[in-house]
């Protein structure tokens with residue numbers, strides 16, 4: 001396993017700044033070493049951190065490729081679509097996020113979940129190369145109140161998938177039920193994986209994962225040869 005770091009900041013604004021600075025560093029190192037930056041985004045509360053933090057970053061945005069750690073198989077104009085949420089950010093305030101739509105690798109919502117997963121897996125392979133463990137430069141992750149991350153839920157059979165990088169789920173306990181997700185081998189192949197979260201609502205689960213080491217999905221994120229960073233505000237870290 002690579003290195004694990006837990007960073008506790010005073011406020012949610014400090015979490016945003018810390019995350020932006022980490023993303024900037026990873027992006028510019030990747031661009032310098034490999035000529036491009038491949039980042040995986042999650043949905044949920046992470047979007048707010050990125051909407052505020054990404055515009056402050058200094059980088060060559062044209063060399064960014066953005067994929068999704070997970071996505072809900074719903075139309076882009078649905079409130080549940082993670083790409084849809086980011087797309088609204090791209091269009092708001094004259095483009096709050098400094099990226100273009102063509103830089104995103106999307107899950108096709110016109111397909112059923114299994115076909116969408118196969119189609120997304122082919123797009124991921126075309127960008128990162130084939131195999132069950134393609135190597136993203138950086139994955140930005142969230143954790144739900146049940147300890148799920150990506151669309152990998154506690155006790156779900158998808159946690160045991162080891163033969164592919166991308167999988168479909170049609171019985172997600174958190175709606176909507178049809179989703180496409182990176183699997184644990186793909187998540188753990190990342191050069192860096194970062195959880196960012198804030199608020200007292202995260203404190204119990206942060207304790208269970210980081211202090212008690214319960215084998216919940218978020219705790220199974222252990223990059224084999226990469227960095228793992230948790231960025232928390234004081235409220236989320238209160239029970240550590």
Ligand SMILES: O=C1O[C@H](COP(=O)(O)O)[C@@H](O)[C@H](O)[C@H]1O
Pocket residue numbers: 042043044045046070071141142143144145148149150151174
């Ligand atoms: O359903 C999902 O939830 C997780 C956690 O979201 P949060 O709002 O509790 O931060 C998110 O990381 C994932 O991408 C999303 O599909």
